[in-house]
Amino acid sequence: MLGTVLLATACTSQKNTFVNRLYHNTTAKYNAYFLALEKIREVEENIIAEYEEDYSQPLPxxxxxxxxxxxxxxxxxxxxxxxxxxxxxxxxxxxxxxxSYYLLGKIDYYQGKFDEAQNTFKYLNVNSSQDEVRHLSLIGLLRSFIDLRKFDDAVYVMDYLSKESAVSSENRFLLYQTLAYYYESKGEVDMVAPALFRALEYAEERKEISRIHFILGQLYQQAGLDAFAYEYYQKSISGSPSYERTFFASLYSQQVAELSKSKDLRRVRGYYDDLYKDRKNIEFRDVILYEKAIFEHRQDEKEESIRLLTLAAKEPTDNRRQKGYIYEKLADIYLKDFNDFLTTKYYLDSALKQFREGDRNYQALAARKEVFDQYALNFELIQKNDSLISLSRLTFEEQEAYVDEFLRKEEERLLREAEIQRNKKTPSIFDNLLASAGGGSGTSFYWNNPTAMSQGALEFNRVWGGRPLTDNWRRSSRGFQETSNAEMPEDLGEGENESENQSISSAQAALNLPDRESLLATIPKDKAAVDRLIDEMEDAYFNLGKLLFFDLKEAERSIFYLEMLVRDYPMTVKKPEAYYTLYLAKRELGQNYTLYADLLNAEFPESQYTKSVNNPESVSGTQANFESSQNYAAAYKLYQKNQYAASKDLLRSTLENYPLTKNTDRLLMLDIMNTGKMGEMEEYRTKLENYLLNASDPALINLARKMLDGIGGGNTMDDSLAEAGQQIEEEAVRAENEPNAEPEGPLEEQIYKENKSQTHVFILAMEPRVANESKNLTADLEKFHTSNFPNDRLRTGTIALDRENTIVIISPFSNAEKALLYRTQFLNSFNTENLPEDSKISSFVISIENFQQLNRRKDLDEYRAFFRKSYNE
Known part of the structure; x- marks a missing residue:
């Protein structure tokens, strides 16, 4: 009876007695809280189980x-x-x-409800009396800020946590792991390893320790520190990792320890061959072939590397990313070693299909592929149209004979392939593609172009997989193993069976042949159809010429297409830009580029391209874009005030000083509008006609057409000018508000990168003698920090950069803005004995990434020049 009373009393959740607390603590922990935690752990285990580790890149x-x-x-x-x-x-x-509130915050975080999660974490930090929960909440808040790229907020939380005492070992592990995630997210790779080292001090789970060791091995291998990489790869093998991670740890540790340095090529090749033969490694054969191909490529064995990569791509595997890397490497080889842009494009197509949008390299690969897509589009159009135009000149009987001969040869080719496929385990589309390597310039008959035909084979392979020639190949009931690994019987007899097989192969070949009538139908039959093909080729020649020069850095091949354009299409509206690109390409090759400057002056004296070649000292790049934007906005204001002559003068001086910028089309349009308002109708008409020939902005071209149509129409002309004014007003406002920036140098010349959101340090450089004389420098800096930056936990260190320079490093600052604020305060109020004023003034701030470069190059003046330009100091 007494027990029943006690139990009933304990069941109330309001009365705060010892019995009540004991009951509710026990029930909450072992029932609701425990079960909720188990559900969340199941979800976390599923996240890990469903994630495909990409061992070719540093693990996240x-x-x-x-x-x-x-x-x-x-x-x-x-x-x-x-x-x-x-x-x-x-x-x-x-x-x-x-x-339990923390678990609710965690659930919101996993479901992407970041505001709700952050509110819960903030609430617990303020209101919870349990340090363990507060620290977990702050770490959860930190991770959510990093996910959202709110790095300033993340730094604030990290600073707050660094002042917390009594943080448990479990939470310290999670905190340092999250700190490594912070540096990883910011791209500060050099800082990831130190954070992971601190995490290891508090790690307890063997699986976590193994994975962190593997990441450290990858980071050290990437940095070229092979001895350290080997050590951590070996450490990662302990802790019961998966066989997959064990395989990669063993492979990579062997690479950094011996394979990359060994001169015994036979031994290295034997190592890869033994790995391949080991039946335990069947699922990793594509990786082994890929790694051996990389090794062979380093030995300049290009053909062998291609052969191995081709074999690697044929290996059955579930590792889609590895397939992507194989295709990407093939694309790199055909680009860099053979300059074969067409084959490069097809391999990039295949590579991109293996990656998902969330994969690290997807966006970069997609952007890279766009250039090669455009190349293939224009190159193949020229091939195809050139072939069809050639066929159109034949008589109908000759066309029929040509098509019949083509079909006969194609049937023979398909029969040969069918015979080969009978004896192959896994049919592949690679043989055709590799056979076509080396092409990429000139023209040939489109139907005889194996590269173009291989594009279709690649698409077929993507949709249907590798399939032997067989009836009913579309049937979904045929399993993967049946379609990809089926072998033809080896004991086929002669006579009737052989005849039957030949008959089947012949039927299969016929099924793959294009239709005779459809081939004949593609040949143009009249002048209008031929003219359409010729017009298409005009644009393709121009597009290829520009693409080859500006994007693919192939000046010589660019000249080939552009010279063909101006020779075969003397009336092309693209001639001014073609001349200008030829001028640049010839100048780059040290050839007679003045010819095209003369042609521009003779044929297009008013063109902006002519002004550009006549004014080689004109400013270009970011500064030119900015200045021309500002002048455009100012000229438009003058136009609105009916000050047309003043607007016109400003526009002309801008076009003289900055002939070719992103604003050229709109500057020219505004000049035309001024001309129309001033009543100079003949000049207005001429300028509009020239504008339509040379402008590239579709919206402005459409506007120019309307303005030309409105000439002579009284109110119609006024309406068209009013419409033009409305359309470019927004552009003028946007131009006025564009941020200022210094001109950008060529990408390959940029040693230092501007990344002001990255973690920065402050550098004070001096001669070693001055450093020795400034004995109180460190102590005075600490006092300066205590007085001016008491909450920033700044650290001071001194290293010898080289024999002539000792540098004092103050760190860390979460971004450039905070580092520059420190420098301003330092210049205004820091004083110490024996420190020369010029040392103070020459101090600078630098991002972590750029500091690595500075530490390698040892050139302070070089970086200071970058600092003055990029930080406006």
Whole structure:
């Protein structure tokens, strides 16, 4: 009876007695809270299980959270939310209320509800009396800020946490792991390893320790520190890692220890061959072939490297990313070693299909592929149209004979391939593609172009996979193993069986042949159809010429297409720009480029391209864009005030000083509008006609057409000018508000990179003698920091940069703005004995990434020049 009374009394969640607390603490922990935590752990295990580790790249510090995985686990998360809520509602006096709130914040975080999660974490930091929960909440808040790229907020949380005492070992591990994630997210690779070292001090789970060791091995290998890489790869093998990670750790440790340095090529090749033969490594054969191909390529064995990569691509595997790297490497080889842009394009197509949008290299690969897509589009159009125009000149009987001969040869080729495929385990589209390597210039008959035909084969292979020639190949019931690994029987007899097989092969070949009538139908039959093909080729020659010079850095091949354009299309509207590009290409090659400057002056004296070659000292790049934008905005204001002559003068001087910028089209349009308002109708008409021939902005071209149509129409002309004014007013406002920037140098000449959001340090450089005489410098700096930056936890260090320079490093600053504020305060109020004023004035701030460059190059003056330009100092 007494027990029943006690139990009934304990069940209330309001009365704060010892028995009550004991009951609610026990019930909350082992029922609602425990079950909610288990549900969340199940979700976290699923995140890890569903993530495909990419061992070819440094592993991410945290397993990325896939929204598809979260969606599949929504029911578990909802169950966890219900249980955690019950722990709060039913057991309000228990000590598991705050931990349950933390679980709710974690659930919101996983479901992408960042505002709700952050509010919960902030609430717990302010209101919870449990340090463990507060610290976990702050770490959760920190990770969410990093996810959202709110790095200033993240630094604030890190600084706050650094002042916290009694942080548990478990939380310290998570904190330093999150700090490594912060540096990883900011791209500060050099800082990831130190944070992971600190995390290792508090790590307890063997699997986590193994994974961190593997990441450290990758980071050291990437940095060229092979001895350290070997050590950490070996350490990663302990801790019961998966066989996959063990395989890669063994492979990479062998590479950094011996393979990359060994001169015994036979031994290295034998090592890869033994790995390949080991049946335990069947699922990694594509990786082994890929790594051996990389090795062979380093030995300048290009053909062998291609052969191995081709074999690697044929290996059956679930590792789609590895397939992508194989295709990407093939693309690199055909680009860099053979300059074969067409084959490069097809391999980039195949590579991109293996990656998902969330993969690290997807965006860069997609951007790179765009250039080669344009090359292939224009190159193949020229090939195809040239072939069809040639065929159109034949009689109909000759065309039929040509098509029949083509079909006969094509059938023979397909029969040969069918015979080969009978004896192959895995049919492949690579043989055709590799056979076509080396092409890429000139023209040939399109139907005989194996590279173009291989594009179709690649697409077929992507959709249907590698399939032997067989009936009913579309049937979905045919399994993967059946389609990719089926072998023809080896004991086929002669006679009837052989005849039957030949008949089947012949039927299969016929099924793959193009239709005779459709081939004949593609040949143009009249002058209008031929003219359409010729017009298409005009644009293609121009596009190829520009693409080859500006994007693919192939000046000689660019000249080939552009000279063909101006020779075969003397009336082309693209001639001024073609001349200008030829001028640049010839100048780059040290050839007679003045010819095209003369042609521009003779044929197009008013063109902006002519002004550009006549004014070689004109400013270009970012500064030119900025200055021309500002002048454009000012000229438009003059236009609005009816000050047309003044607007016109400003526009002309701008076009003289900055002939070719992103604003050229709109500057010219505004000049035309001034001319129209001033009543100079003949000049107005002529300028509009020339504008239509040379402008590139589609919206402005359409506007110019309307303005030309409105000439002589009285109100119609006024209406067209009013419409033009409305259309470019927004452009003028936008131009006026464009931020200032210094001109950018060529990408390959940029030693230092401008990244003001990155972590920065402050540098004070001096001669070693001055450093020795300034004995109180460090102490005075500490006093200066205590007085001016008491909450910033700044650190001071001194190193010898070289024999002539000792540098004092003050760190860290989360971005350039904070580092520059420090420098301003330093220049205004820091004083110490024996420190020359010129040393103070020559101090600077530098990002972590750029400091690595400075430490290698040892050239302070070089960096100071970059600092003055980039930081406006």
């Amino acid at each position: 510090v945290f397993y990325p959270i896939d929204s598809a995985v979260i969606e599949a686990n929504n029911e578990r998360l909802q169950q966890a939310r219900d249980l955690a809520s019950k722990a709060i509602d039913w057991h309000r006096i228990s000590k598991w209320v705050d931990p």
